[in-house]
Amino acid sequence: MNDQRAAVPSCHADVVAVDAPPGTPVVALVGNPNVGKSTLFNRLTGSGRDVGNWPGTTVAVGRALWTDEDLGQAVLLDLPGAVSLDPQSPDEELTRDLVSRPDPRDRPDLVVVVASAVHLARGLYLLRQVLEAEVPCLLAVTMGDVASRRGITVDADELAAAAGVPVVVVDPRRGAGARDLVRAVALSLQAGPAGLCGVDGCTCPRGDCSCDHDPLAGPVAAAGTDDEALARAEERFAWVAGATAVSVHRRHDARDTWSDRLDRVTTAPVVGPLVFLAVMWVVFQLTTTVAAPLQEWLDALVSGPVSAAATRLLDAVGLGGTWVQGLVVDGLIAGVGMLLTFVPLMAVMFALLSLLEDSGYLARAAVVTDRSMRAIGLPGRAFLPLVVGFGCNVPAISGTRVLPDARQRLLTVLLVPFTSCTARLTVYVLVATTFFGDRAGTVVFAMYVVSILFVIVVGRLLRSTLLRRMPDDPLVLDLPPYQLPMLRLVAAGSWRRLRGFLRTASGIIVVTVIVVWALSATPAPGSSGTFGQVPVQDSVYAATAGAVAPVFDPAGFGSWESTSALMVGFVAKEAIISSWAQTFATAEPQAADTPGSLGDALQISFTESSGGYPIPAVLAFLVFLLAYTPCVATLAAQRREVGLRWTLTGVGIQLVIAWTVAVVVFQVGRLIA
């Protein structure tokens, strides 16, 4: 027995918590999640719910004194929703522990298994396990109205005969059947433990069972060898299937649920991908539209009053005009501060994604993606890490471990960097809002479409060259039902994602900003300045980038400013923003308090480097940004998963593809322009 289970008290020990006299029977409500268990609890006890955490756990359990003229008094427990007594979560573990404790005297006097008429088979599976635990029980069938609308009826008498327990149909919301339930509970409590075991026709008194089934064997996994366990599970399944077959009747003209109808659209082979693209377009359009004013305000705040205040403060303490001012104002405030102006944007984006995830839609998007992957000959399982890659490439690469085949893993590891992570989003938005105004959302959306195209094309190329033979292992997808998003869960999901963004910004980006500042404050060989007193264009930073910049001339962004940003982007893509902010704040410090000055500087830089074709150059830059190496953390993850040789091969593939496509985009764009 583990510590947590040992810490769980018996049901009877907790009776004191609701001021019940000693000997008061304990009745527990047990059921699958969302079957109306808590509503029934409140209905029976007059909403006297006392939610508490059991010692040793953080799981809430409802408790109340249940008083009724037919019943007398009982303590009613509302146990956490459980799919079965084979626990897969702390909630289920607590329910299992309380229902099937080794000493029968510690178990509830009666368990009411609450099952939805809509999904009766799932409830019967739980009932079967409760019966096997030798706990007196009865079955309460809820949600009959919902089942009826779906053309499902449950015959309570047939069910009672098949299951071997009393069955009561109850509507917790309206109270119908509640009186029948009270009477059934009272009768069961009076009958005591004898005769309530319905498994295998066993009628032994509780705790004195001589039948060949072992009530203490516990859940499926505990049942002997693999073959024995399978046989036992088959027996359970047959019991559930048999009880369902005789008691559940479906009308043939029954209507599908709205979730089913929606699924037919969102997962349809042709319409599904179109719906997915439309949804993502709306996400990016809303993100850029809603967040833009907030971002501009923060930008003005950081580059104006905050920078000015820091400068005045440093002047006041005698550090004005020194390298310290350069580090603080042109480095940390310009670099990190500029990145932080993207917090509203990321918050809106993450809130929308959390909304889609909580509603169940993102799971459908994964199915659509999977189908697309398989249609082009990529293994089904490979889509999972690729989908994760749109959040962050690092866990996506770690996630390739779920792939059993080494070639599948290698292929997926090489493809993940082409999925556009959220770090790249900040750069897309800055560039898109600067150059494309109201169409920024569409441009950002287009980058994600290009990302998918990269995955498809590169995947096909790799499969037809380096990785020709590859198995496709079976995988089952279990889609959650559509549900109305819960504000609390959406807020928690958004905050979790935003916190990841902020931690990256406050860690690796601060270090990068300091290194970039140090390099841009160091005079290049042959220049005349001193440390901290040199124009950035004469610094080691500019000289290094300037040496590489001609490589990008055919793509239209062969300036040292763009090249240095891309070089810094090897560390982390968010660092591109801070790098530009530092570069232009240092180059034109007099413009630091002018809102939008970074955008203006970028306009000038791209116009000059492209020979007057800034739009094709910017598009080429964005494509290069999308396709080249994501960050050092991704490289480290790749090296760990596939070794140095394949990591370097991957970097080579990324750079060649990124450069080639960027050149094509610029040259074609220039011709069209």
Next chain:
Amino acid sequence: MSGLQQVLDVVAASDGTTTVDGIAERTGLDPDLVRVALHQLVALGRLGRDGVALSCPDDGCGGCTSSATTCGTAGRGSLVTLTLRPPAPRG
């Protein structure tokens, strides 16, 4: 053929990805019964169950390098995958 074995065979024979509804269609079982079967097969260790986190790790890039699968948090609306596992050795 017994129900669980039937479901297991359909999963094993599927070429790539399948869904609960797809298994229900091929076995003739109700989708709810298929879910019960899948749940039992997970409990038996014949299938592996993973919630797919479609989000970044909580502590930013690089925060989950030792993760076995994905390391974001799978929410209630997340996709769940089930994959075949070899039977446990006899004994």
